Amino acid sequence: MADTWCDVFPFKDTELSSHLLAQLNVLRQERILTDVLLCTDHWEIPCHRSILVSSSPYFRAMFCSNFLESNQSRVDLKGISPDVLVGIVDYVYTGSVTITMDIVLPLMQAASMLHYDRLCEACSLFLQRQLSPDNCLSMIRLSDILHCKSLKERAKEMAVRCFSDVAATEDFRELSLPELMHYLEDDRLCAEEEQVFETLLAWIHHDPFSRRGAIHDLFTKVRLRYIHPTYLFQFIANDPLVQSSTLCTEIIESMRRLMLSVSTKCSRALKPLWTAPRRYTCRQTLVVVGGRKNNEQTSREALLYDERTQRWQWLAKLPLRLYKAAYVCIHSILYVVGGLSLCMASGDSSVSAAVYTLSLKTNQWRTAEPMLRPRYAHQSVSYLHFIFVLGGIGVDKRICESLERYNSMFNQWEAMAPVPTAVLHPAVAASDQKIFVFGGEDAMQNPVRLIQVYHISRNLWSSLETRTVKNVCAPAAVIEDKIYIVGGYTRRMIAYDTKANKFVKCENLKERRMHHSATVIDHKLYVTGGRFLNGQDAIEDSDCFECYDPKADAWMSKGSLPYKLFDHGSLPLVCVSNRPNPP
The missing domain is CATH 2.120.10.80 (Kelch-type beta propeller)
Known part of the structure; x- marks a missing residue:
């Protein structure tokens, strides 16, 4: 029987890309065909312009547009330390980088600036593994500076899930009023409403002179319907801060009248407080x-x-x-x-x-x-x-x-x-x-x-x-x-x-x-x-x-x-x- 010949033989070398990258790194280390120096703090790292252009929109814009750097053999990257720049270049040529607590923040800032999104996300994953109730609020502020959405979401998730522990930290006491309001509005907040009330009191007492005026705005975020009446009418109603606010005392009296009337119908002003659902937790x-x-x-x-x-x-x-x-x-x-x-x-x-x-x-x-x-x-x-x-x-x-x-x-x-x-x-x-x-x-x-x-x-x-x-x-x-x-x-x-x-x-x-x-x-x-x-x-x-x-x-x-x-x-x-x- 005659052999059957195949006209098409699709072949894909799965090792070529990694082999090619390794060879390019060798060329870089031996300064063969390098055509640009990345410089910082008297430190020079030879690179291939084409590799940098291929790896980052930042360098593509720099070298392929009418910027001065497009014709320069030296590019000064100010604000990036030598060890961070070395780490980024190694990442570009090998796909690997070692992230530690000492380097993660400057590395993440540099990766964000140079538009290395996957490296930035790797730094975010590293920081997410370090999250704790003690540092999650700091991480949220850091994520805002670094424009890192994934880190912010995970840190916020921890803040609402571990609310009891987070509320005891110094970072929590230093929250601004809008930030605290944002937490108290969150349906995912893991707390009973009694604790929500006690937390806002502690926040006010941390700086009573400037914060006591916020009692009404914060009080409206407590879902009073789910608080035991004994606690509401004996403890909360008699709290000096609550009594100092006419609006707060009016809310409590409206709740009292509503309960005494044995009715679920309430005034338009009270309805948002009465109909607010339980938190998801x-x-x-x-x-x-x-x-x-x-x-x-x-x-x-x-x-x-x-x-x-x-x-x-x-x-x-x-x-x-x-x-x-x-x-x-x-x-x-x-x-x-x-x-x-x-x-x-x-x-x-x-x-x-x-x-x-x-x-x-x-x-x-x-x-x-x-x-x-x-x-x-x-x-x-x-x-x-x-x-x-x-x-x-x-x-x-x-x-x-x-x-x-x-x-x-x-x-x-x-x-x-x-x-x-x-x-x-x-x-x-x-x-x-x-x-x-x-x-x-x-x-x-x-x-x-x-x-x-x-x-x-x-x-x-x-x-x-x-x-x-x-x-x-x-x-x-x-x-x-x-x-x-x-x-x-x-x-x-x-x-x-x-x-x-x-x-x-x-x-x-x-x-x-x-x-x-x-x-x-x-x-x-x-x-x-x-x-x-x-x-x-x-x-x-x-x-x-x-x-x-x-x-x-x-x-x-x-x-x-x-x-x-x-x-x-x-x-x-x-x-x-x-x-x-x-x-």
Whole structure:
């Protein structure tokens, strides 16, 4: 068979460019065909004009235009030290350079001046590796001088991510007012709003004579809605600097009136402060607490779910075992309210009015003002700065019709208008100045087909009979204008549209579920644990962990809880994270 000849043989010598560069460097070192001297401080470096022109727009303009240097054999580069110039020339002929802390700044300045952009970026990468909370503000100023965008972005990222450490530096105290305002406006700032306020106070006190007039401008950058009312109205409102500003005191009084009116509608002047979103670093995270664990005993565990690692973290344990307590969160604090207090040693139990709180910042349980009336198997819900508790079973073992309200502004409980029809295990949610109580069961364990509505601002109840409601031991959760009722001895999930006053059918659960818990994080519904009826109508405990996306009307498994759990709390708690949020 005849050989097959190929007409075309594409060949590329991959080593030619590096070999050519190495040979040109040898020619330079031996002064062969060099035609220009780069000079600085009586130091002369022979080079090839064509190589310099090819490597930099700066030299191209110098040697290929009508500049004097285009015909000169010596070019004086003032302001560049000999060791820096040697490093740049070596870089041009070899593509390599050794960057150290001693040389990086003059090298970066020279590279910027001579338009060696990749060398300038290499210096920037070197400086980015040296970034720390102590020097990041200095690096930002340096990046402005050197016009280095990449260094500035990384340094600014560190400044907002490590705000607590950066705020303690001398550089921070020397920031100008516009610079400080720029930081306080940043959504990425990794700090709670209380710390933002304390930081601006420290900045003013560093130079009170010239800075105290800035208190109002700075105060408007604090997102007051996310500050605990006790801190706002007792600490901030009484601060001498704040009191010295009429505008600041007017803002606080407007906030106070808004909260007392139990309304989300505010004046045009206050609206930008009230509607400002949480900072990106204040992210909601799921916390699961209490309940019956593995059908053995009431759990003292509190778990936090890390969405990024998809792992559970153990928090501090509850001080005691509480059966059928109520769980609610407000102002980034978890409240465990009431319950049946169990003594494992004696086997005795007592109905509790106690309230325990947990802050993720301290990871310690504390006691708060107790309820007016002990109860367990009750419901709790938060709205603005209030916690409402209703129903349940009291000391007399009867279903409670009473409603209590906890005012976090004054740290006190008060009795409100009682529920018209006392029910156990209803689905409860708060939306648009109302508390909705769906279904539940009466003292004879018969389903109650009612929607009972409490009007918060008027302290009045109304009710509506409906055949659609038939839920017992089902949680409810709010996403925008819809209240989702999840299961309740059924697979059914329905959404009540509060604006249209109608129910909408949603994708069913996989099993008939009850005694589970549900909460909303980032506009998605998370359902944990509970009990379910299997194919043989036998009741089993569940470690199920699922997520419902209302936009797709679809369920997705999130894995499982560390153990089987029911009658527990599932809540969104806000924590400050210095890790960037996923896209």
